[in-house]
Amino acid sequence: ALNDRPTAFLSVSLSASDEATRAEAEGYVDEFLAETGWTPDATLAVAGAVPYTKYGFLKRLLMKRIVGKRGGDTDTSRDYEYTDWDAVDEFAAAFAVAADPTPIAE
Incomplete structure (x- = not known):
């Protein structure tokens, strides 16, 4: 279809x-x-985007780790827009x- x-x-x-x-x-x-x-x-x-400030504690921690492994932004006090x-x-x-x-x- x-x-x-x-x-x-x-x-x-x-x-x-x-x-x-x-x-x-x-x-x-x-x-x-x-x-x-x-x-x-x-x-x-x-x-x-990585909206750290909108995540709960565990998701924020997980996303910080994932993004950090790729060399991305890891300051969880702010959000990042990559689009x-x-x-x-x-x-x-x-x-x-x-x-x-x-x-x-x-």
């Missing part, structure tokens, strides 16, 4: 936060698509045009 329609897949993973680990994030996308048989017209892997919102906007706009090329009136 999904393969019969225009679709896009946006993956959120801290592995997409820098060029050194972006291939890892893209590998997760490839594995997911292979397992599901879904063939979206477009894919994008982006980093998300490249310009890339997300461009991805969504390009997909919207590809899915329905009808011009949008301004």
